[in-house]
Amino acid sequence: MIFSSWFANNYTMIIVALGAMLLGFASGLLGVFNILKKQALVGDALSHATLPGVVIAFLLTNTRNMVTLLIGASLSALVAMFLINIIKHYSKIKSDASLALILSSFFGFGQVLILLAQERGNAAAGLKSFIFGQAATMLKQDVLMIAYLTIFILLITLLFWKEFKLYIFNDEFFQSLGFSKKITNAMLTFLTILIVVIGIRTVGVILMSALLIIPGVAARQWSNKLSINGIIAGFVGMISGLLGAVISSQKTNLPTGPVIVIVLSILVIVSLLFAPKRGIISKSIKQHKHQKDINKYQELISVFYNPSKDIQLSNDNFLLMENYLIIDGRKNIHITEKGKNKLHQILGGEH
């Protein structure tokens, strides 16, 4: 009973949180591929490029029906992607420059159209929510749509896991096996467009790119394995969606999208600092320890590198006491088996 009343009281928050979690999971997972393929900012450009499509769809149909607007958004993102590819194929212009131009001019075009739409009165007011997102107005059917999409993305990713992986890490080998680079790239782009189009409703055009990039960057710090990267990124996105939705529901005027991004950023900072192998702190701890070891065992190292050199060791040197080195009858210093193991440990793979 308590639960059901809690549920009723927080119905909006639960819906928003569910939607944000699913969205976070799907975009985190997909982002891993995009980041590894060095197309992290494609999502950013595409999300800006959806704006004119949304407004044109509205102008043509005069309704704010979700599905119509999403179709418009997808078409306009497709046109943007097509232009980006043409520029890449036929000129020396680097793709970052073409992304920047497409992003801003499509967005500018969308703005011009919004003004046109506003002349038609109030119906256009909701179009602006596409720019900054309005998670708080998410409905049950929006969440269902995100859910279907997440399942779809998950299925495609699992089904084509091997292909995506090969394509990302070694596309020449991938092609030599008879797979098409073009089709695989088109599939990835298509999935990205889908998630962007759904996501802009929730977090807005500008912050959609964060959902696609940050979870992947966080995940990358924890593992070198693609599958684990995907899972971690998915969960980072999901947790951020959940926390972002819950925190922003606590205070009026606190927008959901930016709060999600803040949570994401905190998670990525934690990952950058504390991840066990690649983290900044663990790396510097390791480096410090290594430096200390080299100082402590410097006689051992110098005996190893210059066996003929005369090295003076007092009898109570800990290297002798702990059997890393021994002195034979003719006062020559030798490295014991234990000493060799220690050297191997300090110098790593060098010897």
Add this chain to the structure above:
Amino acid sequence: MVLSIFLIAALSAMSSAIVGIFLVLKKMSMLTDAISHTVLLGIIIAFVLTKSLTSPLLIIGATVVGVLTVYLIELLIKSKKTSEDAATGVIFPLLFSISVILISLNFRNVHIDVDAVLLGQLELADQDNILINGINFGQKSLYIMLLVFIINLIFFLVFYKELKISSFDAGLAFVLGISPLLIHYMLITLVSLTAVAAFNAVGSILVIALMIGPAITALLLTNNLFKSVILAMAIGVFNSFVGYFLAVTTDLRISGMISMVTLIVFLIVLFFNPKNGVIAKLFLKKHQETEFTLLVLIMHIFTHTSNNDLKEVELTKISKELNWKESKTFTYIKKGIEENYLEKHGLFIFLTPKGNEYHNLKINEFKN
């Protein structure tokens, strides 16, 4: 005061074009996207400190945050934790989100409207005039933009050599005693300053188009750095003019129109540029294909006639030998006869003396 609005747009375009070329050449175009979003945070912080929306500290604060954005992105890249574009995508959403949250929590009633920041209100630029003792000295934005343009122009002219060397070969610049890092951060500071000054008038999204659009259009047309900067400035002014004109006649947003025109002009140059445009390239490709196919036919006939293999140069046999469709073979034989390389004797195809000459010429070309 219509002229002054166009002047503001044109000055913004020229200031942006100067720094834009170097951003494109250094492959840092998407930094404009990052900077133009994050300067908002600087404006807000400066606003909190000064309690004024007109203080020059706003521009300084925003410029500092722009530079800080780039610094943070580069810090992340240097730590080798992630790739360049992903680093950009990590840093700027954070700073932008902080500013959006600050605005929505604290400044609901103040005129820092995210919408206005992103899109700018060029139309309103002439309402903000400098009044001294009641005398109107014209638009504030115009003076600011003029100042920024002069700063950028001086920077470009004075440091042209340093900019050139450090854009193309940072290693050489270092050896020559130029600090690429110093030049880099001077450039970033100016990018930031230009973005801040321009977005007051034209909005942060248009700033990206102004910086990158004319620059890449110019780079399609020339390989000379100095020329490309001048050309980019001219294209920027042209785009602003057309965009402004369209916006006024249709009564739509100027900033959006200019960014649209920027893309369209770029695409026109990309497609129709006679030197290396898409269409020129397609034509060249088609031409080369035809020429090469005809050459294959000529070589085939040459080989077999010189072996006296008359059976092989029979009209129907050629298709089979070359594994071509018959229609294709007929087309090219017709073409060969038209150009006087081939002649037909009954059912057999032979080379004319001109065809022989052409064949030998091409063979020699391949041998060299």
